[in-house]
Amino acid sequence: MKKKIGRFYLAFFAASLVVAGALSFYASSHPDGLEKVAEDVGFLETAKDSSVSGSPLADYGISGLENARLSVGLSGLIGVLATAVVAYLVFAISKRMRKSK
Amino acid sequence: MGMIIAKLHIPDGFINIPISALFGVLSIAFIAISLRRVGAALDDRTTPLSGLTAVFIFAAQMINFPVAAGTSGHLLGAALATALVGPHAATLALTVVLGVQALLFADGGLSALGLNVFNISILAVWVSHLLFTTLRKIFAKSKSGVAVAATIAAYISVPIAALGFSFQYALGGAGTISATTVTSAMVGTHSLIGLGEALITFITISSILATRSDLVYGYKPALEVRG
Numbered sequence: 260m261k262k263k264i265g266r267f268y269l270a271f272f273a274a275s276l277v278v279a280g281a282l283s284f285y286a287s288s289h290p291d292g293l294e295k296v297a298e299d300v301g302f303l304e305t306a307k308d309s310s311v312s313g314s315p316l317a318d319y320g321i322s323g324l325e326n327a328r329l330s331v332g333l334s335g336l337i338g339v340l341a342t343a344v345v346a347y348l349v350f351a352i353s354k355r356m357r358k359s360k
Numbered sequence: 361m362g363m364i365i366a367k368l369h370i371p372d373g374f375i376n377i378p379i380s381a382l383f384g385v386l387s388i389a390f391i392a393i394s395l396r397r398v399g400a401a402l403d404d405r406t407t408p409l410s411g412l413t414a415v416f417i418f419a420a421q422m423i424n425f426p427v428a429a430g431t432s433g434h435l436l437g438a439a440l441a442t443a444l445v446g447p448h449a450a451t452l453a454l455t456v457v458l459g460v461q462a463l464l465f466a467d468g469g470l471s472a473l474g475l476n477v478f479n480i481s482i483l484a485v486w487v488s489h490l491l492f493t494t495l496r497k498i499f500a501k502s503k504s505g506v507a508v509a510a511t512i513a514a515y516i517s518v519p520i521a522a523l524g525f526s527f528q529y530a531l532g533g534a535g536t537i538s539a540t541t542v543t544s545a546m547v548g549t550h551s552l553i554g555l556g557e558a559l560i561t562f563i564t565i566s567s568i569l570a571t572r573s574d575l576v577y578g579y580k581p582a583l584e585v586r587g
Contacts (some may be wrong), residue, residue: 302535357399
């Protein structure tokens, strides 16, 4: 039973890696609903650049990496790992908070 | 750069700083409640699932799907997360995703983080939870009943999050366009995008119910907010 559950978690994680690392290249690059509405209705020009727009990972790419497939795929993999680490910390901390009560 | 993956979330500037700060404070309050409550709802089996839910939603949000001419949509994941791990863990998982996106990928402004967290991690999650639990009482307590309840909740959660933005715009929008115009455009577009949300939610929840239904929060016999 324990082995099996590990296999399920592994499959779920692997699916996320494939989606972020490989399938993301095929995503539609059209503006999403909010951006499209802002553009059509006419308040898109009020948008400001994020204070971290200089991040090497800004806009889901690796700055300086020319190959688009590699750039978006790698940034996706980094995002998956970063999300995994932060989520682990959050859920581990909240579990510990309960134990210490 | 940025030609492939469209921006997904509210950037800085759309909503003024006082209203952004107000939603930041509101979001922090809800997150604090969920942090306190989630420990009681999670066990050794569902804790990893909560983290993996965040990971999967991050990945899935990268896949913008075309909806209409020149427009794309993407998963929010609120209903999916709520059905999988319950509302408190869903709030935390989605907040992690939004935080990573804003800080590492410059997607969603930093001052707008509270607005995004409120609309997706709180508003969409709790409306999904309410709808999901109500629909589950109506449908047969079967795997397909759970999947359909989550799917309907997923569809509704998208225009609900759009309404959240419209409300924020009415309170503190920087643009000069009337809030009524923005609201109808937001709800109209997102009623279409909701179809994609429903489809992705249905496929994901059905696959997990087929393999490990015992891990799915929404499939447990006694469904209530635990803790």
